[in-house]
Amino acid sequence: MVQALLIEDEQRIAELIKKGLEEQGLSVTIAYDGAVGKKLAIGNDYDIIITDIVLPKINGIDLCKEIRLQRPTIPIIMLTALGTTDDKVEGFDAGADDYLVKPFDLRELHARIRALLKRSQHNANAHGFVIKYADLQLNLDTKIVMRNGKEISLTPKELKLLEYMMQNPERVLSRTEIAEKVWETTFDTGTNFIDVYINYLRKKIDRDFEVKLIHTKPGHGFIFKKMDNAN
Numbered sequence: 001m002v003q004a005l006l007i008e009d010e011q012r013i014a015e016l017i018k019k020g021l022e023e024q025g026l027s028v029t030i031a032y033d034g035a036v037g038k039k040l041a042i043g044n045d046y047d048i049i050i051t052d053i054v055l056p057k058i059n060g061i062d063l064c065k066e067i068r069l070q071r072p073t074i075p076i077i078m079l080t081a082l083g084t085t086d087d088k089v090e091g092f093d094a095g096a097d098d099y100l101v102k103p104f105d106l107r108e109l110h111a112r113i114r115a116l117l118k119r120s121q122h123n124a125n126a127h128g129f130v131i132k133y134a135d136l137q138l139n140l141d142t143k144i145v146m147r148n149g150k151e152i153s154l155t156p157k158e159l160k161l162l163e164y165m166m167q168n169p170e171r172v173l174s175r176t177e178i179a180e181k182v183w184e185t186t187f188d189t190g191t192n193f194i195d196v197y198i199n200y201l202r203k204k205i206d207r208d209f210e211v212k213l214i215h216t217k218p219g220h221g222f223i224f225k226k227m228d229n230a231n
């Protein structure tokens with residue numbers, strides 16, 4: 001669900017926008033002044049910020065500049081009753097991505113939000129597609145694996161096995177499935193190469209961490225799941 005932060009001091013307008021966006025499936029948090037807005041924007045991980053310009057405590061222009069320092073890539077839309085070119089330029093200079101003059105149609109706001117989210121998603125992909133699970137992340141473009149901020153070095157096969165497990169979390173994966181999907185071969189019960197690779201991966205991914213992610217399901221296969229105790 002898209003998490004939006006709306007910073008707007010006029011309660012009636014704020015609630016109207018919130019209601020309209022929630023009908024479109026967004027989750028909306030309202031801040032009624034610039035100071036609360038700043039605190040929320042920096043302390044949380046919103047997908048998009050929508051801010052009025054004339055606000056108590058910190059105005060929308062200064063707020064936008066301050067948010068930009070901490071969160072350089074978050075999409076920001078400015079809303080304002082002021083609609084002159086100078087205001088728009090100032091808004092864009094402060095780091096806003098888009099600008100909407102009040103009164104506006106909620107459908108227009110929603111369309112702008114969709115466009116910005118699409119763009120930011122595109123930018124995120126340009127920086128590498130990342131799969132995350134618990135405190136483990138795998139960047140599919142750079143092949144860098146990090147756990148709790150620490151880089152883990154894997155061989156290409158270990159990486160491919162981990163990628164398959166991370167894309168199929170919390171589900172029992174049989175040796176047959178792993179052999180077919182990761183090794184593109186059929187599983188021969190006479191060999192234990194999958195167990196060998198699982199053990200290699202376990203040593204690198206789990207050994208130094210309290211929470212274990214790779215578990216054996218005796219008689220069934222393996223499961224990639226966050227669990228506090230090793231089995």
Ligand code: CA
Pocket residue numbers: 008009010052053054055
């Ligand atoms: Ca206002």
